[in-house]
Amino acid sequence: MALELKLYDTLTRSKRVFAPLDPTNVRMYVCGPTVYDFAHIGNARPVIVFDALFRLLRHVYGEAHVTYVRNVTDVDDKINARAAERGVSIRALTEETYARFKEDVRALGCLEPTVEPRATEYVVNPSAKIDMVRLIERLIAGGNAYVAEGHVLFAVSTMPDYGKLSRRSLDEMEAGARVEVAPYKRHPMDFVLWKPSKPGEPAWDSPWGRGRPGWHIECSAMSGALLGETFDIHGGGIDLVFPHHENEIAQSRSAFRTPMMANFWLHNGFLQVEGEKMAKSLGNFVTIRDLLKDWPGEVIRLNMLRTHYRQPMDWTTKGLEESRKVLAAWYEIVGDDTEPEGHPDPQFLHALCDDLNTPAAVTELHRIAGSLRGHASGAAQLALKRALKASAMLLGLLTQTRREFIASDPRAINVDEEKVASLIQARAAARRARNFAESDRIRDELARMGVVLKDGKDGTTWEIAR
Template sequence: MPSHLPTLKLQNTLTRTKQDFVPIDADNVRMYVCGPTVYDFAHIGNARPVIVFDVLFRLLRHLYGDDHVTYVRNITDVDDKINARALRDYPDLALNAAIRKVTEKTATQFEKDVAALGCLPPSVEPRATEHIDGMITIIERLVTMDHAYQAGGEVLFRVSSMADYGRLSGRNLDDNIAGARVAVETHKENAADFVLWKASSESEPGWDSPWGRGRPGWHIECSAMSEALLGQTFDIHGGGLDLIFPHHENEIAQSRCAHGTEVMANYWMHNGYLQLEGRKMSKSEGNFVTIEDLLETKKFGRRKWPGEVLRLAMLMTHYREPIDFSVARLEEAENKLVGWQRAAQAGGEATPDASAIAELSDDLGFARASTVLDAMARSANRGTTAAAHCLAATLHFLGLPIDSLIRRENGDASEVQDLINARLNALNAKDFAKADTIRDELLEQGIQLMDYKDNETGERRTRWENKR
C-alpha cells in the first residue's frame, strides 16, 4: 500500500478490538463473505452485508490496487430449504433437475438485484455443489485426526476436541451443552457436536462418500470453498451478525482442526441486524419485503425505489449498528443523494476525496465520510469546479451514480405531464371515471393536482406538486 494512503482500521469480532489491517500478502489481499442460500428471492436484510462488503471491496482495491484483491462470495445451492422448495414448485421433475430450476431462478434474480444496488461482482462466486469433493476431503481429515466421528447416519464434529471452541462468539461450551436438547439427538457424544455429513434418502440430493450417499452440513461448505479459493488462512471473513454462532464458530472449528492453524481468518467482520419500520421482518405478519419488491413494485411506501437510494439508506447507519429500514429513511436518502448529484460534475482528472477515503478507512465510517461529501457539495454549489469534479469521483467510488436520479426526475416530470394531459382530455370528453382514475393514480405517487382556469382563455389548466 502506498505510504500516502491512510491506514485501514477494522473492528475485529475475533479480538473484540479495532485493529490496523495488515494483510498476509499485500499483493493478494483475500476476503470471504457468506453469500445467499438461493431457495427464494433475497429480502432487504440480505442486501445489507452485500452492500457493506462491496464498500470494503472497493476500499481495499483503492488502497492495494484492483488486481491485488480477491473477494469471494459464495452461493449455497444445496440446502434442506432448497430441497423443500424444489419438491413444492417442480413435483414432476427429477429432484436434481428441480433443485437446479429453483437455484438458477433465484441466483439469477439475486445477481440482478445486487447489481441494481450498485454492487460490483465479487472476484469469484463459487457454488457449494461445485466443491463437494473438497468438503469430503476435509471431513476425512477430521475423522482421521479424531476431531469427527460417524454416528446415527451422520458424520459429526467433536467439539470437545477443540480447546478454545467458542472463542469467536464468546460462548462457553459447557453452557451450550447444558442448554441443548440432548434427548432429541442421542447419537451425539455431546449435544453441541454438529453435522459435517448426513445421509440422503431417495427423495433428497446426494453424493457418494466414504460414509455412503449423502450431502454436506451447512458449515463445511464455506470451509471448503474458502480453502480452495483463498487458502487455509486468509485476511478477512465477513457476514451478518446472525452468522457468528453457530455458522462462523463452526467454520473456524472445522478449518483450524483440519489444517492445524491458529486462525481461519485474521479479521472477522459482522454487520448489524435490520428491522422494517420498527419491527422484525416476518412473512407470517406481512412485514417482509424482498429487494425486488422495493425495486420493481409499489409494495413499500406505495412507490418503486431506485437501487442507489436503497444503497445510501443502508450506508447512512454504521455497518455494525442495527438499522431501522423505513419509508422516511428512504426519502431522506433520496433527498441527500439528489443534492449531491445536482452539485457533482464529471470531468477532469478527479480522484476520490482523500478525506472521505480516510473516514471510510476508519472501520467504514460512512457517516463521517458523508459530512465530507456535504462540504464538497456546498463548495461545488458556490461554483468551485474542482469540488464538483471531486464529488463526482467520490460518489462513483462509493457506487452512487452522479446523475441517475436527476435523469429519472426529468423523465418522471414528462410522464406526469402526459397523464395530466390525458386527464384533461378525459374531462373535456366528460369521461369523469377515467379522469378520476388518473387523478388517483397520480395521488398514489404523491402527485397532488390543482385545477384552475386560464384567466385569458378560460380553459381548464392543472398545476401539480410532488408531495413526497
C-alpha cells in the same frame, strides 16, 4: 501505504489496524445467499456493506490485488422443501433464484465478487485445492471427526478454542440448550459435517455412503479452495457468529492445523422494518425486488450506508425518502458531468478507513457539497464537483448523470421527457411575455403529470413529485 485502515474484529472484540497477509492479494470471504426465495432487505445489508468494503480495499491496495469470494448456497433443506412445494427441480429453483439475486444486487450498484462459487460445485471437486469430502476425510484422519449412524460429526471437544468467536463456553451452551440431542453424538454440541440423504434429496457418493454436506462445511471448503488455509477477512451477518462461523473456524483450523482461519471477522448488524422485526408472520418481508419498484437502486444503497454497518438499523420509508432527497440534491450540484477525473476526498477516505464509517463518509460528502455552494466557481468549482463525484462513486453512488438519475426513478417511467421539455419551453415563453396565467396553467399541467419544476439561474429543471 498512506492510508491506514482500521477494522473491528469480532474475534478480539476490538478495532485493529488492518494489515494484509499478502498486500498483493488481499482476500475476503463473505457468506452469500441461500437461493430458495427472493432476497429481502435484510439480505441486502451484508451484500451492500461488504461491497463497500471491497471497493475501499480495491482503492487502497489496487483493483488487481483484492480477491472477494461470496458463495452461493445451493444445497440446503429449505431449498429441497421449496422445490417440492412448487413442484420444480432443485436445480431449476436454485438457478432461477440465483439469477434473480444477481439482478437485484446489480440494481443496488454492487460490483461482482471476484468469484461466486456454488456449494454444489465443491462437494466433490477433484480440480480444486480442497473440497468438502476431502476436508471431512482430513478431519476424520486427524481425530477431529467421527462417523456415527451414517453421519459424520465434528467433535468439539478436540478444539480447545471452540466458542472463542461467540464468547461462550461449552458448559454454557450445554446448560442453555433447548433442543434434544441426537443419541449418536458424543458431545451435545458436536455438529454434522455429512448426513445421509433420503430418496429424492440431493446426494453425492462418499466414503460414508450417499449423502450431502452439513451446513458449515461448504464455507470451509470454498474459502480453503479459493483463498487458502488462512485469509484476511471473513464477513457475514451477526446472526452467523454462532454457530456458523464458530463451526467454520473449528473445521478449517482443525483440518489445516492453523492457528487462525481469517485474520479479521466482520459482522453486520441486524435490520428491522418500520420499528418491527421482519418476519413472515408479521407480513412485513420487504424484498429488494419490491423496493426497486418504488425507488432507484442508488437511493436504496445510500439509505443502507447512512447507518454504520455494525449498528442495528431500522428500515423505513421515511428514511428512503430522506435518502432520495439527499441524492437528488447532490445530483443537482454535480449535474450531468460524467468525467470521472476527480480523486476521492482525503477526509472522506479517512472516514471510511475508520472501520468503514459510511455515515461519517456521507457527512464528508455533505461537506464537499456545502463548500460548492455559492462562492466556488471556475476551476475550483469543477475540482470540488469532481471530488464529490469521485468520492461518492467510490461507494457506488452518483454513478449516473443527473438526467439518468431522474429517469431511473421507477415513478418516472410514465413521464414523457420530450413533452416535459416542450412544456417547459412554452412556459418560459409565456413568462417572457408576462403571461403568468398561461405559465401557471402549464406548471399545473406538469404537476398533474407528477413533475415538479425548479427555476434556477441557468434555467428550469424538474424532478418527480413524491
